[in-house]
Amino acid sequence: MPELPEVETVRRGLEPAMTGASVLRLDQRRKDLRFVFPERFRERVEGHRVVGLRRRAKYILADLSSGEALLMHLGMSGRFRVLAPKGGTQRPGKFHHEAPALEKHDHVVFDLSNGYRVIYNDARRFGFMDLIPEGDVASSAYLAGLGIEPLGNALSAEALAGLFGGRRTPLKAALLDQRLIAGLGNIYACEALFRAGLDPCAPAGILALPDGAPAAKAALLAQVIRDVLHEALEAGGSTLRDFAHADGSLGYFQHRFKVYDREGEPCAAPGCGDRVQRLVQAGRSTFFCATCQSPARTLGG
DNA sequence: AAGAACTCCTGTTGGC
């Protein structure tokens, strides 16, 4: 499920349960997810406090008092359930004795000193976890090559032109390339291109002028990427109130996508009248409106 | 060396 807004929503949901609490017990219920768990995983986590919870791109990082960071990636189907302690959060050490039985694909269980229980569930097991010394996190193979965070000021017209300039790979593929922009996935790549009126098949290099300066559509694309991510974050955040029962997908279904997964439906643009089409790029479905995102409009903007 | 194809795994959906 997770692209950047979903991962950030999950991080915020985990925060009250994990930040400041110690991991009393870690139950690792199989030897691997996408990769084998780190050596002595349980021993290296148990007894240590979660000093902070961060996010980089689609990774969640729990900084531990041991000096290591627990790095977690949700892959395609990873999700967390957060079970509140019986009697509320003001009763440290009280466990939810009536915790429901574990479910299929529950792979890791964290029991925390504040009574919360956090369960990682991942049917497809494309997710993974690792432990990395704090000082090596930024230079780790996971994070070192990641591109810019798309939520902040780093995503500017100039940045887009610099990253995409000269590339002949399709715009859609460039948006999915985590080495360029870190955090976009298939949904928001489709949605952003629709909002910007850009042809997913157009070469990424059109965002830069011949002299390398950003084209007008680079500013537009940067803006709509930020917009669509912020809107998705708000949709996720709106459900955070009862995140104690969250499964990570909360907020997700509230989104109303303009093109994603809407093949054959009318284009959402007023007066357009065309229908959303689907094509496959680099093995992934691209949804778009051939009228609103025509090559002519793409070049014109 | 860029870009596309293939790969991991399981669950869901849609067609017949």
Next chain:
DNA sequence: TGCCAACAGGAGTTCT
């Protein structure tokens, strides 16, 4: 109802 193929929000590796 069963059966089977296609597809799924990610991303590393392997090909051309």
